Amino acid sequence: MNLYEETYRLTKQIPKGMVSTYGEIAKALGDIIASRAVGRMLNENPYEDVPCYRVIYSDGGVGGYAHGIEKKVEMLKRDGIEIINKKIDLKKYLFKDFKTSYPLKKLREEQEKLKEKLTLEDNFDLKTIAGMDVSYGKYAYGAYIEFDGSRIIKKKVVKAEIEFPYIPTYFAFRELPILQKLIKGEKPSIAMIDGNGLLHPRFFGLASHFGVLNELPTIGIAKKLLIGNIKQNDIFIGNKKVGRKINKIYVSPGNKISVATACKITKNYMKYTIPEPIRQAHILANEERRKNEG
DNA sequence: GCGACAG
DNA sequence: ATCTTGTCGC
16 A cells, blocks of 8 residues: 555646645545645655645645745646635635545554454563564664563564555554564564554554564554553553553553553563663664665 | 644 | 644644
């Protein structure tokens, strides 16, 4: 699923003499939450026949343009769009009748389906623990570090094309292709992943998704709270306990592990603010990106 | 108007 | 995570 291409395909549907908004394209992708990502994807658009200048803010403001706002205004006027007090009348010019298959809706359904295979039962021997992370530049650089106790026994990096932007709650679809490359041929007892597990609006964040796909115990580690309420460091979504805040990080079970065990293991690796397997993977992924891209 | 939005 | 084309709800 290349969401960049989907977005460009949708944008090309906006006819001359009409405009659309970042939010309307996001809705055509399947979720308004992607509106900011739509802006980013259009900013990176490489195709000359994609009319990015026809996409404006939801309040009628013209918005930005990679080639300069003046250029955007000029091209809109050439299309016959009136701009009064720097605003465009969306009642008059809005196009939102996109032909679309709502790709993000399909991805949500994939999360809901796979979620049936998730378990929070502890059922593993703790021998080795892996940390995994991805760093982004022109390409994505993934890093895998495996610990036996406090000793590093394996390091590995991969490089891949970026095919999906960061969209809150769809993070897995950006990062999974790289993590899948990394885990190939590896068998850690458990993997620590940068991102959430159960701590997710559909109770199926990256750590859970990755865990279920590989039938592996996983722990999700996030540096910011995506959703939920904190009471005495326990994290709740509604009245479901989905994780726990430990110092400055948010820990949630991915797969094949309980909240309590996920916390216990995480605490054992808290040398700095981020648990050591994640921290080491993060460093290695960044090093690899800098080495390749300067 | 300002903050929130896993990375 | 980088680098800066959003939207909504408080």
